[in-house]
Amino acid sequence: xxxxxxxxxxxxxxxxxxxxxxxxxxxxxxxxxxxxQTLGQGPEFLTYFQNEAQxxxxxxxxxxxxxxxxxxxxxxxxxxxTEQGDxxxxxxxxxxxxxEAFFGQGTRLTVV
Amino acid sequence: xxxxxxxxxxITVSEGAxxxxxxxxxxxATPYLFWYVQSPGQGLxxxxxxxxxxxxxxxxxxxxxxxxxxxxxxxLRKPSVHWSDAAEYFCAxxxxxxxxxxxxxGTGTQLKVEL
Numbered sequence: 001x002x003x004x005x006x007x008x009x010x011x012x013x014x015x016x017x018x019x020x021x022x023x024x025x026x027x028x029x030x031x032x033x034x035x036x037q038t039l040g041q042g043p044e045f046l047t048y049f050q051n052e053a054q055x056x057x058x059x060x061x062x063x064x065x066x067x068x069x070x071x072x073x074x075x076x077x078x079x080x081x082t083e084q085g086d087x088x089x090x091x092x093x094x095x096x097x098x099x100e101a102f103f104g105q106g107t108r109l110t111v112v
Numbered sequence: 113x114x115x116x117x118x119x120x121x122x123i124t125v126s127e128g129a130x131x132x133x134x135x136x137x138x139x140x141a142t143p144y145l146f147w148y149v150q151s152p153g154q155g156l157x158x159x160x161x162x163x164x165x166x167x168x169x170x171x172x173x174x175x176x177x178x179x180x181x182x183x184x185x186x187x188l189r190k191p192s193v194h195w196s197d198a199a200e201y202f203c204a205x206x207x208x209x210x211x212x213x214x215x216x217x218g219t220g221t222q223l224k225v226e227l
Binding site: 004006031033035040041042043044045048050055056058091093098099100101102103104105106108 | 116144148153154155156157158161163202204207213214215216217218219220
C-alpha cells in the first residue's frame with residue numbers, strides 16, 4: 001500500500017499526558033500537511049511542511065503542539081499536556097504539488 | 113479570507129434518485145475548488161477538482177460538479193445515487209499560489225441514502 005499511513009489509528013489518553021502521532025506520506029511527495037477535524041466540522045489546517053521545512057502554522061497550533069518532519073520523510077505531531085478540547089481526528093495529507101492532497105485515515109484522539 | 117459554505121447539513125435521497133450538494137465559496141479571485149468524500153472513521157478521498165477551463169468537471173464514482181463564477185458556487189451532482197454513496201461530503205477551496213498552502217473546508221453535508 002503506497003498511501004498515506006497514520007499511526008496509531010486511535011489513542012485514548014488522560015488529560016495532562018503527552019501524545020505523539022506519526023504520519024508516513026506517499027514516498028515521492030515533498031509536501032505534508034496536518035489537519036484537525038472535530039465532530040460535525042470540516043478539517044481545519046494546522047501546519048504545512050515542504051521537505052523538512054515547516055513553512056506554515058495555523059493559529060490553532062498552540063504552544064502545546066509541535067510538529068516535525070526530520071529529513072523530509074515521516075512527520076510527527078506532538079501534543080503536550082493534553083486537554084479535553086484536543087479530542088479530535090488528526091489527519092495527515094501529502095502531495096507533490098498544489099493540485100491534489102492525499103489524506104491518511106487519521107488518528108482519533110480521545111482525552112479523558 | 114477565503115471561506116466555504118455548505119448550506120445543507122444533512123440530505124436524504126432514495127437510491128436511484130439524483131443528487132445535488134451545494135457549495136458556495138468566498139474568495140477574491142478564481143480559486144482552486146475540490147470535493148472530498150469521507151466514510152465513517154476514514155480519511156478523505158478526492159472526488160474531483162476544478163482549477164480552470166471547462167466549468168463542468170467529471171470525477172470518480174460518477175460525480176460531476178459545475179463551477180459558476182457569477183454565483184460563487186461549485187455544486188456537486190450525481191444523476192443516480194447508489195446506497196454506497198452514503199457518506200459525508202466536503203467542499204474545499206485553495207491552496208493559493210503565493211498565499212499559503214492550506215485547504216479551507218466547509219462543514220460538510222451528511223448524505224443518507226434510503227433503499
